[in-house]
Amino acid sequence: MDRSAILRLLHSATSPSASAAKRRIVRFWHHSDYERFLLEWSNFDMPSEDASEAVRHLPSIEAFSLPVTSELLAIAPANGIWMENDPCVSVHATVHKPVAREKGIPWGVQEIKAPLAWSTTTGHRVKVGVIDTGVDFSHPDLKQSLGRGINLLNRGSLPHDDNGHGTHIAGTIAAANQLHGMIGVAPRATVHPVKAFDHNGSAFVSDIVLGIDWCVRSGMDIVNMSFGMKTRSKSLLTAVNNAYNAGVIIVASSGNDGKRKSIDYPARYPQTIAVGATNRLRRIAPFSNRGMHIDVYAPGDKILSSWLRGKYNEMSGTSMATSHVSGAIALLLAHRPGLTPTDIKAVVKRSMLPLRGTKTPRLTGELDVLRMLQAVER
Incomplete structure (x- = not known):
């Protein structure tokens, strides 16, 4: 050249x-x-x-x-x-509505049986990189749960959330305010916010590549990717591969188009754990993409979690389901450090609970933390 x-x-x-x-x-x-x-x-x-x-x-x-x-x-x-x-990539969440402060354990955290595992593991010292819109650092439910992050849109600033989506994801993974607020799946895990998405919930693939690179260099154990796009990107695949080869577990949302045979990238790459969404009836949520590319389903419909300015919001989307899976893997890794991305994916798939209303119950199922912990003891 x-x-x-x-x-x-x-x-x-x-x-x-x-x-x-x-x-x-x-x-x-x-x-x-x-x-x-x-x-x-x-x-x-x-x-x-x-x-x-x-x-x-x-x-x-x-x-x-x-x-x-x-x-x-x-x-x-x-x-x-x-x-x-x-291209531009968008976060995977649909409607959201403000809700009054609700103390205790959200339904999705209960559904995956996380509270039953807390006597064994709380996710202590597991690092979860959340590539998203940032986080509300002043939220009382997150103050104990946040580690160092990065703002890729403005390198001189903290990764403050100006959208809300990233704060919601962080709350489901690791909120820890049992007395006065909500509690997430892995309350002793540490969320490291990587702000790659702007106030509209949009990012360039190049920002995400930089975010993955930061997560690998900063020693993240898990990376939560609650976003996606329809087209494949060799650059994004290379970055995902680099993380996978470095032993980083990538959890990605499948998308909210209600498709039966197709899911979004990067969830479609085999190096990720692809997540679909279920509702309170333990059925696949109507908006969730589904099919053979999904590795596991988790609660994603009407999920209550933390929001901007110390508030709470109810959101639906495969984004919300993904944060439940990231939290569950944090519980597993704290209990059994050293498991590889391949090991983790096998455990998740081996321990799923069959879903209601599906014709192929053995091929697909819902996240179950207790069964995951039992599966690694075998």
């Missing part, structure tokens, strides 16, 4: 007209080309502070995300460059 091609890409990405170009992830056929691009980029004289934000380095997958015009896209193969879109 010659220097002029690199400079054309950088000049185009940082020009005033770049905002009209589509953001793409640029990867290289040869490692030497990546090194050359990295060198040119580090020496490149950015025209403004905004321009420097336009080019994102994704070191874990040896790539860059930047705006690329259609004209430059056409010359990519001749220069040893491989490009794919850097």
Whole structure:
């Protein structure tokens, strides 16, 4: 790859007209080309502070995300460059409504039998990276449950939640305010918020790749991914693979389109644990994607959890189901440290309770914490 091609890409990405170009992830056929691009980029004289934000380095997958015009896209193969879109991804939650403060244990936490396991394990010292919209650091139910995180949208700020979704997920995983508020699945686990999603609940794939990379480098045991998209991304798959090979368990939501044979990415990748949602009747929730790609179902309908400004909200979605599974795996890992992602997935699938109203009860089932703990004793 010659220097002029690199400079054309950088000049185009940082020009005033770049905002009209589509953001793409640029990867290289040869490692030497990546090194050359990295060198040119580090020496490149950015025209403004905004321009420097336009080019994102994704070191874990040896790539860059930047705006690329259609004209430059056409010359990519001749220069040893491989490009794919850097699309927007959305969180997997449907309607939500404020609720009055409700003390005690939410129905989903009870349903998966988490309280029956707390005499054995509470998730102590297990680190859960939550790639989401951030978290409400002042929420009384989360104060004991939060560890260091990162804000990928504004590196100088804490990962504060300006949407609510991330705070809701964190509460189900590890809320710990038994006397005055709610309690989550693994109340002694630590949630590390990774803010990759904006106030609308949207993120670029490149932000998620950076979030996964941070989780791997920061020693997370579990990564909760309550979001998805319809199209596959090689860059996202590479990042998921890197985490999987590093021993990090990735739990991902299947999507809320009510599809019977298809689920969203990254849940569809075999390196993740794909989660569908059930309701109080222990049936698959109508909105949940389902089918052979789902690894386990968990409560996801009308789930009460923490919200912004110390409040509570009821939400539905496969997002909510995913947080129950992340919490359950935290309980299992605290009890049996050292289990690999492959081990965990096998235990989850071996210990499911058959669902009501399904024709293939042996192939699919609902999360059950007690059965999980029993399964590792065998």
